[in-house]
Amino acid sequence: MTDTNVQRTLVLVKPDGVRRNLSGEVLRRIEAKGYTLVALELRSATRELLAGHYAEHEGKPFYEPLVEFMLSGPVLAAVVEGHRVIEGFRSLAGTTDPTTAAPGTIRGDLGRDWGLKVQQNLVHGSDSPESAAREIGLWFPGL
Ligand code: GDP
Ligand code: MG
Numbered sequence: 001m002t003d004t005n006v007q008r009t010l011v012l013v014k015p016d017g018v019r020r021n022l023s024g025e026v027l028r029r030i031e032a033k034g035y036t037l038v039a040l041e042l043r044s045a046t047r048e049l050l051a052g053h054y055a056e057h058e059g060k061p062f063y064e065p066l067v068e069f070m071l072s073g074p075v076l077a078a079v080v081e082g083h084r085v086i087e088g089f090r091s092l093a094g095t096t097d098p099t100t101a102a103p104g105t106i107r108g109d110l111g112r113d114w115g116l117k118v119q120q121n122l123v124h125g126s127d128s129p130e131s132a133a134r135e136i137g138l139w140f141p142g143l
Pocket of ligand 1: 057062066095096116117118119120121123124125127
């Protein structure tokens with residue numbers, strides 16, 4: 001039977017994850033869950049790209065530190081495919097705040113927020129089908 005709930009989501013391993021050599025650990029968890037990598041690229045973000053990516057947060061107190069953090073080193077960008085992967089990856093990632101994210105999740109196990117201007121929670125995952133389509137278009141325009 002055809003699975004009508006197959007989706008694509010944009011995942012980023014943020015600069016903290018790449019710096020801490022956790023890219024493989026994030027990809028391991030994604031693949032172990034049974035999701036498929038459709039595109040994968042290590043690259044440096046630009047202000048322009050981040051302005052589009054984080055447009056919903058413009059004007060919030062954490063916006064500028066967030067952009068600076070995302071420019072602080074390379075990012076691993078991935079398009080991941082699978083059954084309800086948009087929700088599924090958010091579940092693997094855990095909630096935004098690493099201190100309270102559940103143990104067993106990427107952010108709960110590995111994220112940090114103490115003494116930092118912005119939560120260094122290792123990963124980004126699209127939060128809805130609309131966001132996924134928009135974000136995949138921004139990071140992988142050819143896809
Ligand atoms: P996400 O979808 O779980 O990544 O969270 P959001 O889209 O709400 O926020 C984007 C990113 O901004 C988060 O992943 C954090 O890195 C950072 N962030 C969000 N909210 C806060 C906050 O209240 N304080 C700080 N310091 N950083 C935040
Ligand atoms: Mg978000």
